[in-house]
Amino acid sequence: MKVREALTEGTNILAAKEIENPALDSQIILGYVLKKDRVYLLTHDDIMLSSEQADAFNKLLKLRCRHIPIAYIVGEKEFYGIKLHVKPGVLIPRPETEFAVEETLNAILDIKKPKVADICCGSGAISVAIAANNQNVRIYASDISDISCEITRINVNSYNLQDRIFVFKGDLLESFKENNIRDFDVIVSNPPYIPESELANLPPDVKNEPESALNGGLDGLMFYRKIAFEAPRFLKPQGKIIFEIGWNQAEAVRKILLANGFTAISVVKDYAGFDRVISGSLNY
Numbered sequence: 001m002k003v004r005e006a007l008t009e010g011t012n013i014l015a016a017k018e019i020e021n022p023a024l025d026s027q028i029i030l031g032y033v034l035k036k037d038r039v040y041l042l043t044h045d046d047i048m049l050s051s052e053q054a055d056a057f058n059k060l061l062k063l064r065c066r067h068i069p070i071a072y073i074v075g076e077k078e079f080y081g082i083k084l085h086v087k088p089g090v091l092i093p094r095p096e097t098e099f100a101v102e103e104t105l106n107a108i109l110d111i112k113k114p115k116v117a118d119i120c121c122g123s124g125a126i127s128v129a130i131a132a133n134n135q136n137v138r139i140y141a142s143d144i145s146d147i148s149c150e151i152t153r154i155n156v157n158s159y160n161l162q163d164r165i166f167v168f169k170g171d172l173l174e175s176f177k178e179n180n181i182r183d184f185d186v187i188v189s190n191p192p193y194i195p196e197s198e199l200a201n202l203p204p205d206v207k208n209e210p211e212s213a214l215n216g217g218l219d220g221l222m223f224y225r226k227i228a229f230e231a232p233r234f235l236k237p238q239g240k241i242i243f244e245i246g247w248n249q250a251e252a253v254r255k256i257l258l259a260n261g262f263t264a265i266s267v268v269k270d271y272a273g274f275d276r277v278i279s280g281s282l283n284y
């Protein structure tokens with residue numbers, strides 16, 4: 001079978017299962033199998049596949065047909081200009097989360113040795129993106145999931161950021177409490193925020209991501225309440241909290257922040273026009 005035929009067959013197989021971008025996904029999967037980029041495939045489409053390559057291609061197409069996200073299949077996802085390793089069990093970084101990175105980078109721009117906490121760090125996307133763009137920062141990243149801590153460490157190591165990012169396994173701010181790590185300039189977090197009742201309606205790809213990274217409790221706000229309540233003790237007097245939020249959560253999270261002593265609340269919209277990041281400052 002030639003590359004051209006494989007791509008056509010792959011596209012048809014994925015389209016039949018209503019996978020959203022069948023042509024693109026089959027190119028990505030074949031590129032991954034052949035260790036070539038997509039453009040190479042298109043410009044060399046009469047190359048013959050070996051039978052091993054054809055088998056591997058078919059096997060991965062089958063995974064994609066079961067709505068295994070493309071990022072899990074190829075083991076990586078681009079985020080803020082950086083290639084991050086991902087695997088099943090860890091949330092795939094979303095482009096919307098880049099707004100939380102941007103907000104944090106701005107908040108620490110004029111601080112000499114900024115100290116940042118990244119709570120629920122997942123793949124380490126936020127931490128790695130910040131540390132790659134601010135050489136003075138010290139980031140303390142925490143996650144309750146073993147897989148997340150493992151993947152975050154892999155991503156930290158592959159960009160040689162071990163002297164800027166320190167990974168702790170624990171619930172929210174718990175391991176910082178235990179290790180007496182405090183006085184953060186910024187606490188940033190993209191916690192799970194989908195209301196429990198909406199989990200069943202998530203797109204099929206997202207259902208193959210870890211529920212523990214998505215489930216924000218009954219009203220989706222559980223982690224905002226917990227983190228906002230604990231955060232003031234861990235922040236410097238003028239410290240800032242920066243949350244990614246769901247499209248309809250700004251008003252509720254604003255109230256939570258105000259109730260826990262934060263002021264100067266501001267909301268940033270994403271490119272779809274949805275409220276996406278909310279921040280507030282202590283004013284002691």
Ligand code: GLN
Binds near residue numbers: 190192194213
């Ligand atoms: N934005 C993610 C989604 O829509 C949710 C991420 C989260 O809960 N932190 O799947």
